[in-house]
Amino acid sequence: MSNAFFALLSLPATAMGFALSVQISALSWILSTKYGLDIHEIGVVWAAGPIAGIIAQPIVGALSDNMWFMGGRRRPWIVIGGILAALMMLALPNLEIIQKIFVSGDDPQAGLLSIAVIVALTFDLSINVSFNPTRSLVADCTPHNERSKGYTWMQTVSGTFGVLAYFIGGTLGNIFLIYFGVGIALLASIIPAFLIQEPRELKDEAGEKAVAKSKTSFRDIAEALLPLSGFLLYGIYVIFSKLFGLQINVTIPVFGYELGLIEFISVLLIIISAVVVLLNLAKSNEKSNEFQKVLLAHSFTWIGVQTMFIYAYFYLTNELGLGEEAGKINSIAFFILSLVSAVLPVLVLNGFAKKIGMVKTHLICIFIMAIGYAGVLFFGTSVIIYYVMIAIAGIGWASVVSLPFAIMSEKVDQTKMGLYMGIFNLSVVLPQLVASFKMGEVVNAAADKSVVFVICAVTLAISGVLWLFVRNDK
Numbered sequence: 001m002s003n004a005f006f007a008l009l010s011l012p013a014t015a016m017g018f019a020l021s022v023q024i025s026a027l028s029w030i031l032s033t034k035y036g037l038d039i040h041e042i043g044v045v046w047a048a049g050p051i052a053g054i055i056a057q058p059i060v061g062a063l064s065d066n067m068w069f070m071g072g073r074r075r076p077w078i079v080i081g082g083i084l085a086a087l088m089m090l091a092l093p094n095l096e097i098i099q100k101i102f103v104s105g106d107d108p109q110a111g112l113l114s115i116a117v118i119v120a121l122t123f124d125l126s127i128n129v130s131f132n133p134t135r136s137l138v139a140d141c142t143p144h145n146e147r148s149k150g151y152t153w154m155q156t157v158s159g160t161f162g163v164l165a166y167f168i169g170g171t172l173g174n175i176f177l178i179y180f181g182v183g184i185a186l187l188a189s190i191i192p193a194f195l196i197q198e199p200r201e202l203k204d205e206a207g208e209k210a211v212a213k214s215k216t217s218f219r220d221i222a223e224a225l226l227p228l229s230g231f232l233l234y235g236i237y238v239i240f241s242k243l244f245g246l247q248i249n250v251t252i253p254v255f256g257y258e259l260g261l262i263e264f265i266s267v268l269l270i271i272i273s274a275v276v277v278l279l280n281l282a283k284s285n286e287k288s289n290e291f292q293k294v295l296l297a298h299s300f301t302w303i304g305v306q307t308m309f310i311y312a313y314f315y316l317t318n319e320l321g322l323g324e325e326a327g328k329i330n331s332i333a334f335f336i337l338s339l340v341s342a343v344l345p346v347l348v349l350n351g352f353a354k355k356i357g358m359v360k361t362h363l364i365c366i367f368i369m370a371i372g373y374a375g376v377l378f379f380g381t382s383v384i385i386y387y388v389m390i391a392i393a394g395i396g397w398a399s400v401v402s403l404p405f406a407i408m409s410e411k412v413d414q415t416k417m418g419l420y421m422g423i424f425n426l427s428v429v430l431p432q433l434v435a436s437f438k439m440g441e442v443v444n445a446a447a448d449k450s451v452v453f454v455i456c457a458v459t460l461a462i463s464g465v466l467w468l469f470v471r472n473d474k
Helices: 003-033 039-065 075-102 112-140 144-171 174-195 218-244 261-279 286-318 323-356 358-379 383-400 403-409 414-445 451-467
Strands: 251-254 257-260
Touching: 003 075, 003 112, 003 144, 003 174, 039 075, 039 112, 039 218, 039 414, 075 112, 075 174, 112 144, 112 403, 112 414, 144 174, 144 323, 144 403, 218 261, 218 286, 218 414, 251 261, 257 261, 261 286, 286 323, 286 358, 286 383, 286 403, 286 414, 286 451, 323 358, 323 383, 323 403, 358 383, 358 403, 358 451, 383 403, 403 414, 414 451
Parallel strands: none
Antiparallel strands: 251 257
């Protein structure tokens, strides 16, 4: 349990995190500029990865829980994911070579679009699937009293490389970043995977051998998904409406705002399930109920966070009147956010978690993040103040990408960590769909784009209140 071991344990997640940073920085750019995909086609590529992740992450997690191959549970998936991600990154700037292998004829564009989409989707899916085993590995290899240290180290190492990725992309260009990412994805996944010895027998809270009490039933999964039922309904509807053109045009007025029928039912489900979970009206056992509370609280965090990531640019353009400078200012702000989130976990958050507990540390950070967003809303009249408020929000972001993994890992059966890590990912992906589509409609319709940070501040405040209901273990 040395610092060097925690750094090593963080590298597989760092490999996937760096690949994700490459994807964010370069994928849309290269698909648009080099291969001529339009916005709609690029949007489908981006949406397909998380949608596949909704299905793939729990399945891969459950499979990795119950297998032992190549000397580990998670090792095979980490190695396969690292190799696939590296190959797809290597392919991105060289699709013409693949085209010549599989497509005959002299037309330079023949089949290029299809190849580009397949490569991009495989890249996205390899990241989505492999994140689960890399995070589960941290829980497998750390005792409960070192769990917060494991995940804060994971974020510090991964976050530092993420900052490096954005710096490389901004200074040396995206092509260099892609090739550099190939090396990081391979080296930081394969080498550590074989150096880390996974325990054949997992330990429970008392340090005893963890034994699966029973097979996971449909009821167990349905019970775990209860707090996400409203988000799940909306997510399924959005997927079908965007991919297959399914539309339900019935609307219901709510406080002067027209909600679609599915949206109205989704909101009702969220409210009802929140009451059921917080009061434990379903009579779930204590551990299951705590996991439900974590999912509920974390889902509201991600509505606010994703809304900021997608729509902060429009706030800068319209409310601060930055015009063409908005893109540059937005990139610098995200760099500051990433820098704070890389430095804080090991240096600050882990110490607080040891003293006052992980849940209490996290909910304080969430409220600080809400204050940062509210600060943008009330005081963000200049670029400098905007940077300061985003840096304050970075305190919350540092916790969001580290402590919740450690918290949820203590609320579930240790022998089913992969499965529940996959379910936990739904509390990220489903709210992202809400932010991408519904919040997009709200921001687009609003004359005042400050509504972006109204949404962020309110949803983070709600999340903070919900975290108050989660039991805090020191």
